[in-house]
Amino acid sequence: MDIATYGDARDAAVARLAELLKHPDDLNLKVPALRRKFAKEKASVEAQLKTGVQTQLDSIQGGLDTLAGSTEQMNKIKNDMQRIDNLCAGSQGMIQHFPRINKISRVHQNFVATQEKIKSLQGLYHRLEEVQRMFDEDHRDIFGPAENMLHVHYQLFKLEEFRDATLHQARGSSPDVIINLKTYFRKLDVLSDDFTHYLWDLGRNALELVKRKRGSVIVRLVKIIECEERADEKAQAAEQARTSHQELASEGSKWRLAEGSPRTIKSYRVQFFDVLHESLTERFDRRFAEFGDDWSAALDATDFIFSDLTLVFDELVPKFPKKYKIFPFFVLEYHRHVYEQLNQMIQQDLDAGTILKLLRFVRDYYASMSSQLGVTEELLEPKLLDGQEQALVEDYLKLVRRKLVEWTTNLMNTESRDFIERDKPPEHDSDGHYGMTAAVIMFQMINQQIDVAVESNQGKLLYHVVSECHRVLKDSQRVWKELLGSELRKQIERPDEVPEGFVDYVMAVANDNVRSADFTEAIVHRLENLVDAKYKAQVDEKLNTVMDGFLQVSTFARGILLDVTFNDVRPIFGQMFCPAWYDEELMPLVIATLKDYCKDYQQHLNGYLFGRLVDEMLERFLVLYLEAARSKQAKFRMPQCLDKIRSDVRLAYNFFVKFKAKDELETQLDVIENVHTMLESNRRSIFLDYHSFRQAYPDVPLVFVEDLLARRDDLDKSGFKEIMEGIRAKAKEYEPDMSAPPTVFSKMKW
Template sequence: MESAVARVAELLKRSDDLDKVELITQRLQREKAAIDVQLKAEVKSHIDSTGGAVIKLADSKRIMAEIKGELMKIDRLCSESQLSVRDFEKINRLANIHRNFIKTQEFADNMKSLHGRIQQVNDMIEDDCGDGQGGIEAQLDSRVPNLLTIHYMLSEMRDFRDSAMFHAEKASEDTRRTTIKHFAPLDPLIAKFDRVVEDVGGNLLEFIRSGNTSLVVRLAKIIDLEEREDLKATVLLEVNGKAKQQNGGTGGGFRSPHMNGNSNNKNNSMSVTLGNNVAPRSPRGYPTLFLRAMEKSIKDSFEACIESFPGDCITLLENLAWIYTDLELTRMELATLVPKRWQIFDTVLKFYHVETHNLLDQVLATDPDAQSILAILNYVKDYYDTMKKGFSVSKEQLQPPLLDGKENDLYDDYMKLIVNKLNEWMENLATTERQAFINRDNAPEMDNDGRYALQGEVITFKMITQQIEVAADSQQGRILAGVVEECGNVLKERQASWEAIMTKEVKKEIRVAQLLRDKKKRKEAEKALANGQDIDSDDELQNNAGLVDYMIALANDQIRGADYTEALSSKVAPVVSQKYSTQITSTLETVSDGYVAFAKLCTNSLIEIIFSDLKPAFDILFETSTIGASAWYKGIPMSQITDTLAEYYGDVQSHMNPLLIEVFLDDLLDETVLHYLQSLRSGKHHKVSLKLPKASVQIKQDIGKMYDFFDEHHSSREHVQQVFKVFEHLLWILESPIEELGDKYTQLKAEFWDCPLSFFEAVVNARKDIDSKMAKELISVVRSEALLGGGPEEELQPTIMGRYGRS
């Protein structure tokens, strides 16, 4: 009841659920109908099962009653037959005495002929399997024609010995010793036959390959017979043991009811039963011997294979295809030549699997290298795939599991070895690269197109590609994706290492330039150098030349690395499943993006060096001091700027990857414009006071020189003009009457929405015709209007003026 209430509460959680009561009712009715159908089907099934069981019980009861009646008839007939014959006991006793006389005579005859039969069997074994030197070996070309005869005669003699030894137990000690001595020559003969069984049993597949299937069939018949006889012997021994316990431990052996000494034993001519006792046959274990011979032969084959390839794990694993060949021959040929109930394929498969497991354990014990571990993982995968596809045997059926289920541990070991190897290679390579980049004793190498290049990236990708191709050959998505991920991590670490080195060298280059520009510090430095002293711990003034060339080479290498990465992704991603393909693509895309980002950082750092070199020229732009003003109005600073830009660009154009040149020019254009505009700001050592219209004329000349340079080299005149539009607003603010300046700022913001007020303030303060008080009032009004106007209603792309004042 409570569960029903809870169910209703769950269905009717909200007030609007009441409108759905009819729909809910219909749904519940459908669910109930489905459950009722299932219940009826289950009940019917149980009723049918119960009815069948009741019928079987009734049949069993009837059959038991019939058997009981028949047994009672047999017992009655037996009793009546004894009573119907006069002197039945005497006749039965005399018949028994007569049989014993006959058996005794047979026993004596067999004792006399034993050694002759032993020699006869021995001669047959020597003829069929003798090696001429007293040894026994079943050759592949031997048909062993007497195998069944040998087994038959040997079994007779063994049965006879068992019978004799059974009866000798009740005789004197001397008789027992004599009996044992008489049968002693039989043991070496048994050993020889066992050797034949082992040779043939251990080489069944080879006999089949040689076309000697008859021998295989005959051996199978012998083993089948021995298996059945051993089972009978085991059962009789168990029954005999129980009988002794019930009789208080007294002997007498197994006694057949109503037979009065008649034996049901085999009708072998050498099997003798005396009195009422049956000689027990001890189990002879030929099925076990047969299986052990097969197992040993398989083990020997594996050991021979291992010895053929000492210390060569990969070649060893490549030469194990014979396992599948043997299993296929077992399934298609051997299984048809032996009893089906043996399930010989399952037995042979188990032997081969155990030895394969042991072989892999031995290989792992040799501390294999990364390539060998990959070969092991590949082999295990192929092994299970072949067993599944070729023999319909699942991985779960093959026990113990190969590698003891430690594939993940082995996979981790492989990845560690790969990472260690890559790190070792990268460290050795990085040491050489760092020294070349820092020392810069020689110019970078050039490729066929005249571009600067560093060879490290080529070497790196040769090593990376080698490892990835090896992993790809495994055709295992997990391994390939793992190797790609680790290689990606190594490449990202390499990018980070190069970034740190480059940043340090760029900062050092700029510090040296700044130090040498300071005359006082320069004289101190020159004096220290003359005295053989270091300037500081970084040896800053002893910086090596050629950094720009190496920066270009480094930037080019990043584009090359991105190309290599994309090519590698296109090559390996399609060879695995979608799951791992996505992972590989994502990893390599991240690496490629890192290369592109670092290439951009290289060009930015190169521009940073350029503008560090141009700092003196920018410092005297708009300078109002006598010397500075004279230089500026003569156009000297801008000529220096454009000449320096042209010189740097000449190196870039000649030796940089074309994909980077446009990026470099875009950034150079932005930085040049920003540096020029930022030079309008007055500072502690830089006072700007522009006398109009003379100043505006010179500014226009400066703008013209800058425009000519970029228009000549940049591929997009439209882009250059778009950036230079800010100079139009600069001139409007400089040349417009004071009362129109607020509108000019509004126009500036309309086109460059993120331009800070500080730019407008710097230009207004630079005008000599506007005093500071008037400037402050004007800027205050403009600031208030800007605050009232708010920001743009929609998100806009940042403009060049958004970076004004940030550097």
């Protein structure tokens, strides 16, 4: 089915559906009835078709019988004609002086024809001058009304018939006569050629003519083409008749058979379409030549395709006979030129943006052809890009991969160098929070790539771009973890050899990763309604993994801050519950150190990070304090140790309460209160105190309780042994509660 037929059928179907189903309720009310009605109509049509087919078969059989009879009649007529010819030849001998009479008749006919020919030749130049004048009026402006065009063509057509007939009759004359005649007709030949060129100039400018409201000129052009086509058909029919007559004529026959037509076949219709093809080629070449190698701009300049084809459909198609199929011609011509231009593009070294724009153009091109012009992709051949879309996608992804790796590598090299050398403090924002520029720049680049992929409207491509971004971001996270770990080891093992500012840069990295997690979450929300449902889960999984990775890096950085902080106070915790603890004020040293660090942390860390850091600092403080109670050098002197523990807890409470809620802080410090209770408990109440301890902290190991009691100086060996036997017996009564959340004891080393 061609484009025009397809469009007519589709329009008719849509119009009928629109007539039948005018209201939404029609789908429920009318469809069953329509289905029954159409079923009956189908049965009726099938019956009619069967009857019609049988009638056609009968007609064909009758036609075959008639054809056989006609053949017999033709043979009979042929034999009769041959007898008539023989009778004619025989009768000539019966008339006295027949050859002389026949010769005189022919001389008279030739004399009359010669006289008429001379009159025509004498008036030729005068007619040509008049035609030339009218033609010049039209020719002055190619976009003029061309009101004389049909009259000029009529006169030239008649003069050309006269010329062709004259030269045909003189074909047996001497060369001098032929040359003289051709010279005499030279002016006609020149004018005919000029007029033909004028016609094809109009054809080349067909679109511009209808834009300028000169549709009547196109109609006249079509009439001329049709006239010349009919003349060509008659000439071809005469030539075929001449050939047939020659086959029938026997040697020596006196009948004057048809000699064919002297006309030269012009094939105006073919020439017209050739001119259109050339003009469209020139149009495309001009359009794209001005952009040179700027293929992206060339794609932007293709809007004329749909405006031109719409103009053809609305203004040009009604002015041509249907047999010209002018709209399909224009559609396929434009399509093939687009195809050639795109093939030239994909041979070049295109950048990522142009590749995406090219892929988007192809998809939008087919969509516009269908929606604006009713031309489906199946009707457009050859297929744009020859099905190489996937190869272009792969090329684009390679470019994206290379660029992202290149950009992130350069950024990470710069940031890593700054982090290691630390020859200047990290940058900070208006709130005083430390940070570095890499995160912002990296997400600017990633958002650019994602934006371009979103604009392509290709779900699979967007997924692949997100996958590439996921890969480079995960690589950057891995690099930061490795770098943080290696620099921490230097800071701990060789503190005198490393540059200052390690803590500041760790805070900057932690802040950047929280900010990067926020950037990633923003991308997730932005793509929520833009990703194809087919790829949504995969895209979300990639981005959520990246977001979790950034939070993990920030957590890792917080851990490093805690490592640095507690590395300074770890020796002090090593002396807790030892003789120095009783003689010196150790806890104030710990709190003073924590206070100094927290002052910087609160000033330069993201608020969320600082809150988490305080929680983890308190947890680590408790772990170290409890682990110190198990030290081999630890000894609990009664009752001095009880007062010291209360003093330590009070100092810790006063420090941490500045950053945490009282209720939450008291709950977390309760573990030391339970330890305090176990230390001051006597033999009668210790089992109840252990029960309370175990209830509050189901994961407290029995060995911890044993270590505490073993270091009490008020318990002798027999008393300690008796108490532990009772506690062990009590411990066996407890079933482990697997659903209970872990406590601080799960963080301790055992």
